[in-house]
Amino acid sequence: MGSEDLVCACCSGLVIEGRCPTCRASREYLRRNSTPPSPQLLLAILVIVMVLAALAVRHAT
Ligand SMILES: [Zn+2]
Structure with a gap:
């Protein structure tokens, strides 16, 4: 498992794509x-x- 395979818990995208601040x-x-x-x-x-x-979810509400 490489770092390229990490999935963001915030936007469910690949972390390496940088879709959100997280x-x-x-x-x-x-x-x-x-x-x-x-x-x-x-x-x-x-x-x-x-x-x-x-924290992001809490901040959004
Ligand atoms: Zn994300």
């Missing part, structure tokens, strides 16, 4: 950490994306 933030995070992603790192990114998505 995608772009995650993509920037991945770029800065250019080392091959470990399962732990992917899990951390997933948690970050989910938290950002929850």
Whole structure:
């Protein structure tokens, strides 16, 4: 599983496509950490994306 396959929890698009602010933030995070992603790192990114998505939903209401 590569970083290109990450799906955004906010817009359900590929994170690498950068369709929403959450995608772009995650993509920037991945770029800065250019080392091959470990399962732990992917899990951390997933948690970050989910938290950002929850915040976005809360902000929208
Ligand atoms: Zn997104």
